Amino acid sequence: MARQEQDREDLMREATALYPRAELQVQHEIEPVFWGQKRSGQFSFYFGGDPVYQFDVQGHLRRAYLDGQLYRTQGTTLARLKRTRTADSSTLERYDLTEAEREAVLSGMSDRFAKVLGQLEDPQSFQLTAFLADATEQELLMQIRAHISLVLQGATELAPRIRGKR
Incomplete structure (x- = not known):
């Protein structure tokens, strides 16, 4: 997740931690869809x-950026994080989503990935439209489809709490 909440203009060039990576134009999406994988999987x-969604290797949600808000897994729920900046510091205020709020986020995510x-x-x-990978286009598309399938299979589960983050 970017440290600065700003437009993510050229992910193909800037997201060097994600390899392989690809950009697709999908019929029902206005903006391009960017996918990338870290070395960790x-x-x-x-x-x-x-929105932006980050997943663990099992396809469980770790982090998200939705409607201008940051979210992070706490293991059993999602926390919405609000960054407050002053001239001297930056702090995160945390709000743990209710079960209904968590379900709404996960349901919206699942619906979007099912359409894609x-x-x-x-x-x-x-x-x-663009890709960087040691694979053919077909192999890359198979990998992207497999990741979406993982997301859909685990759409009701969250990744474990991110270590060191409370």
Whole structure:
């Protein structure tokens, strides 16, 4: 997740920690969809600048940026984080989502990924516009589909609490 909440203009160039990575134009999405994987196997999807979803290797949500708000897993719930900046410091205020709020976030995420997966099954509904990978386009698309499938399988589960983060 970016330290600065700003437009994520050129992820293909700037997201060097994500390799392989790819950008797709999907029919029902206004902004390009960016996907990338870390060396650890964790992966991310960016739908333009917002929303952004980061997952562990099992496809469980770790972090998100939705409607201008930062979210982070606490293991059993999601915390919404609000950054307060002063001239001297920056602090994060944490609010743990209720079960209903958590379910709404996860349901919205699941719906969006189900639509994208459906579009990726129809070659006329998407275009791979850029990629950096040691793989063919077909292999890369298979990997992206597999990651979306993991997300959908684990859509009701959160990743374990991020160590060192409370």
